Amino acid sequence: MLRNNRSIFLLSLGCSKNTVDSERLINQAEKNGLRFVENADDADIIIINTCGFIADAKTESIDEMLAAAEKRKQGEIAALYVMGCLSALYAQELRAELPEVDHFFGTSDMEKIIEILGGTFSPKHLHERTLLTPPHYAWLKIAEGCNRTCSFCAIPKMRGAYTSESVENLLEEAILLRNKGVQEINLIAQDISVYGYDRYGSSRLNALLLELSDLDFHWIRLLYAYPQNFPTEVVDTMRERENICNYLDMPVQHINDRILSSMKRGIGKEDTVRLLESIRESNPDIRLRTTMITGYPGETREEFEELIDFIRIFRFDRLGCFAYSHEEHTSAYANLEDTVPEKEKEKRVQEIMELQENISRENNKKFEGQSIEILIDEVDGSTVYGRTQYDAPEVDNECIVNIENNAVKPGDFCTVYIEDSTAYELYGVIEPANLE
Known part of the structure; x- marks a missing residue:
């Protein structure tokens, strides 16, 4: 069991279902006084939530494990834990190849992970999450x-x-x-x-x-x-x-x-x-x-x-x-x-x-010349990046908008007049009267 004053870096790979698992784990750990950092170089403990769906995803997970294992070997971190789909499927093989990993966990071992970190798992807080997505x-x-x-x-x-x-x-x-x-x-x-x-x-x-x-x-x-x-x-x-x-x-x-x-x-x-x-x-x-x-x-x-x-x-x-x-x-x-x-x-x-x-x-x-509602994901100076209701986060089209002097922030909904488009982007200007 590890002391609570050590910092943790959690790398969540793969799909949105993995993301939810990671968000629940972080929340449970934080309730036990554990502290998470945004950079692996600042961490005492690294946790990698792996993906094992297809070859490319496996390769990414393995590359990240190898990099973290080198940190563990050099004494730069106190512990390395691997969880998730790849770990569930190949735990035996991974143990043989990566002895630097302190423990491999499956996809439903959250309670064990919290315990090995020195905390106590709380079932009543299972559905509380510390979001890894933007807050909106x-x-x-x-x-x-x-x-x-x-x-x-x-x-x-x-x-x-x-x-x-x-x-x-x-x-x-x-x-x-x-x-x-x-x-x-x-x-x-x-x-x-x-x-x-x-x-x-x-x-x-x-x-x-x-x-x-x-x-x-x-x-x-x-x-x-x-x-x-x-x-x-x-x-x-x-x-x-x-x-x-x-x-x-x-x-x-x-x-x-x-x-x-x-x-x-x-x-x-x-x-x-x-x-x-x-x-x-x-x-x-x-x-x-x-x-x-x-x-x-x-x-x-x-x-x-x-x-x-x-x-x-x-x-x-x-x-x-x-x-x-x-x-x-x-x-x-x-x-x-x-x-x-x-x-x-x-x-x-x-x-x-x-x-x-x-x-x-x-x-x-077909959107050119029309006004459409978007959700703003990111603001960069006078340009914002958003999505229509027809676009899911991370995988679909973007709407790139000139906001001029309008004050908007991520999470705002606004109406945009579409002036131009490409295969995967819409370009428009904000309509100030319709800011929500």
Whole structure:
């Protein structure tokens, strides 16, 4: 057990779900009198919250561990702890390779971490967080783990079975966030579509959304909806409630039936297209974000062209693409050969993103000459960087605005007149009369 007067640096890598875990850990530690610093060079203890989703994320986590391990070896820090997804999946291998790490923890070992730091874990304060995001937005993790069996994904092995948080606890956490000044909450889980089934026997996503909408948030956003079992009534609620963003992140991954079947997605092309079209019909103002994987084992040029054609025709508002990563602890790794060369994978990713860039440019052009509300994330002199309701933090478009002599700050909402655009930016000027 370590003395409370030592300073701690926590590096949180990977997704927003990891961020929430780190925020909870920091809050628990601070309640025990522990002190966190913003620079690893000023710390006595380093904690790294790792990501293990794909090869690039693993590499980043390993590089950071190696750098911190060198500090531990040279006596520059008193202790090094590693937690999170990569640690959960490869603890045994990592122990052998990195003896400088004092302890490896999984994704649900917060109590053990607090104890080894010399503190006492408090379950009643679990939903209190010290935010790592800017203070005007935050993530709300509505469930942990995943029950899906996607062939390319090892998240269930890292995070365990799907476990919905109770509506009551989520509302309590949301109120705590609002009291901190959070204006925008982003609902996250590995799969928000099945929220509530394990706890209540049926979907509770729409009910939760309605309850959250009654709280005093300016924006509420939905991220990471699985196509299968998606509760479509949510789209109607989104249209009807002013403070629920007309935005949905639904990773589709592919559109070819053979590949979707091999991926074990549980839904084919016809049902996927029908779902996406019905969402747009129910809410014409919605912006849909998706993620695609190309270079999956056995993906032929014809199957890739089918994916390209689908993207060209459907015209997603936001789209990201990954080259398939042949990951251990997945069924694809165990049962399929990684047949598409890496250069070909990257070429296909580039083709998709070039197509999407053109789609995004044409979509953004439609905003020119219009006034639109934005949330300001950053102020730099007379220029501010913000987002529309159609843009999630960290991953989507920016709105770059000349504020001239108007006094604004991060977290403010204001109306902006859009003068110009590119594929991924809007450019505008602030409308002083409409500052909120």
